[in-house]
Amino acid sequence: MARFRDDQLVRYARQMVLPGVGGTGQERLLGARVLVRAGGGAAARAAATYLAAAGVGRLVLEGAPGAGAFGWGDELRGLNPDVQVELRAAGAGAGEATAEAAGAFAAILDFSATADVPDSPAAALHGAFAAAEALKRILQIGRPAAPDALAEA
Amino acid sequence: MARVLIVGVGGVGAPAALALADAGVTALGLCDPDVVDASNLHRQVLYRTEDVGRAKVDAAAERLAALAPRLRVERLRARLEADSAGELVARWDVVIEGTDAFAAKFAASDAAVRAGVGLVSGSIVGLDATIVTVAPGGRPCYRCVFEEPPAGADGATCAQAGVLGAAAGVVGALAAAEALRLLGGGAAGRAGAVLRYDVGAGTVRRRAPRGRADCPICGKAPVAARDTDRDGGERMAISVHIPTPLRKYTAGKGEVAASGATVGQVLDDLEKNHPGIKERLCDDSGAVRRFVNIFANDEDIRAMQNLDTPVKDGDELSIVPAIAGGEL
Numbered sequence A: 001m002a003r004f005r006d007d008q009l010v011r012y013a014r015q016m017v018l019p020g021v022g023g024t025g026q027e028r029l030l031g032a033r034v035l036v037r038a039g040g041g042a043a044a045r046a047a048a049t050y051l052a053a054a055g056v057g058r059l060v061l062e063g064a065p066g067a068g069a070f071g072w073g074d075e076l077r078g079l080n081p082d083v084q085v086e087l088r089a090a091g092a093g094a095g096e097a098t099a100e101a102a103g104a105f106a107a108i109l110d111f112s113a114t115a116d117v118p119d120s121p122a123a124a125l126h127g128a129f130a131a132a133e134a135l136k137r138i139l140q141i142g143r144p145a146a147p148d149a150l151a152e153a
Numbered sequence B: 001m002a003r004v005l006i007v008g009v010g011g012v013g014a015p016a017a018l019a020l021a022d023a024g025v026t027a028l029g030l031c032d033p034d035v036v037d038a039s040n041l042h043r044q045v046l047y048r049t050e051d052v053g054r055a056k057v058d059a060a061a062e063r064l065a066a067l068a069p070r071l072r073v074e075r076l077r078a079r080l081e082a083d084s085a086g087e088l089v090a091r092w093d094v095v096i097e098g099t100d101a102f103a104a105k106f107a108a109s110d111a112a113v114r115a116g117v118g119l120v121s122g123s124i125v126g127l128d129a130t131i132v133t134v135a136p137g138g139r140p141c142y143r144c145v146f147e148e149p150p151a152g153a154d155g156a157t158c159a160q161a162g163v164l165g166a167a168a169g170v171v172g173a174l175a176a177a178e179a180l181r182l183l184g185g186g187a188a189g190r191a192g193a194v195l196r197y198d199v200g201a202g203t204v205r206r207r208a209p210r211g212r213a214d215c216p217i218c219g220k221a222p223v224a225a226r227d228t229d230r231d232g233g234e235r236m237a238i239s240v241h242i243p244t245p246l247r248k249y250t251a252g253k254g255e256v257a258a259s260g261a262t263v264g265q266v267l268d269d270l271e272k273n274h275p276g277i278k279e280r281l282c283d284d285s286g287a288v289r290r291f292v293n294i295f296a297n298d299e300d301i302r303a304m305q306n307l308d309t310p311v312k313d314g315d316e317l318s319i320v321p322a323i324a325g326g327e328l
Helices: A006-011 A022-030 A042-054 A073-079 A098-102 A121-139 B013-021 B056-067 B082-089 B102-115 B165-183 B244-249 B263-273 B277-281
Strands: A033-037 A058-062 A084-088 A107-110 B003-007 B027-031 B072-076 B094-097 B118-125 B128-134 B193-198 B203-207 B237-241 B255-259 B292-296 B316-321
Touching: A022 A121, A033 A042, A042 A058, A042 A073, A042 A121, A042 B165, A073 A084, A107 A121, A121 B013, A121 B165, B003 B013, B013 B027, B013 B056, B013 B165, B027 B056, B056 B072, B082 B102, B094 B102, B094 B165, B102 B118, B102 B128, B118 B165, B128 B165, B165 B193, B193 B316, B237 B263, B244 B277, B244 B316, B255 B263, B263 B277, B277 B292
Parallel strands: A033 A058, A033 A107, A058 A084, B003 B027, B003 B094, B027 B072, B094 B118, B237 B316
Antiparallel strands: B118 B128, B128 B193, B193 B203, B237 B255, B292 B316
């Protein structure tokens, strides 16, 4: 029973109790590496925030042209000490997307198309929704959303 | 110039506050009696590890001030109570309610309708989320949609059923967007809505509930009679969406097939294959329980012929119980 520290059992209690998650699911999250593309935008920031809060062990945040420098790698670490954050410039490690099949990333979230959307509920919605879908995929619960899932939102 | 009151700065209210911080809102009121608990951190992303033990309104106000220096934040460290809710909500342009308590949900809606203030109420338990948007004056209001708090175990909390943090974030962002829609005025600002987010399926559905003529809060509006001349007699396949609290009857399935020519027949067929489920939906007299809503193809059956509402092959029935659980 030494799989989790006491503080982790409390921090993740509400998601570990979800059907199909449990200790196995939480271990999958803590062991997962996730790439967030165009990581400087508002939607990407929301997504990375929820991934970090859920205990995704390694977050790779890739910049977008014009998105500027990240001011929030430390923010994410402050949110959850279990998370390692790696920042990299756009285009770096471009070969890694194709390496996903080989297991480089448990999920890739690409916000290149929405990087210019200013902070707003719409950006927060798209970011949180993409994060929820990535968590479902890593946890192997539910089924993937359709591309137009937010059409009625 | 918009002023938004957030009641319950938890799984729903905290992301709603974050989503509104940069959306042109001038003032946010934060109403919550609680302190930050370590079990909040996986979803209430306004709070950091070192905030554990601090009043939520204090930690949230400081964080919002750092993110949006021009935003005015008012701290109200209190629980929303029915007898003081009227005074509280009247000072704001719109209210976002995201508590885990049914009493607060009904009290906030009743008070908002009487004060002529719009309200958005958000809940998530397990993998089911519901957002109810009440336009100023109601018709419908939260009490039209869910007549009274559930009496039994269907009022599940997220401590029992769990919650995915990012999904709570989706609910908060949807609530924030609905609040801005109400503030925008015009026809859109007068339209109520029920949004249902099925996290497992990754779907968000918007429906337009009807007001109830006999609603004690916003009633007197006549309910339009529905054209109901269909007369089906055959047994047909209907897809029924089952909410999380009832999935123990369906072996965990969120969607099952059932047959019948009316909603009532479909529920009887459901009971045959999933014994015990009908008792959760209907009372001893056979009527749909007051805190349960059933939608046939996105229309509230109460606005049609209730259990006699005809259904046909390929139709969808959605069961939407009132849920609370923004936080524990």
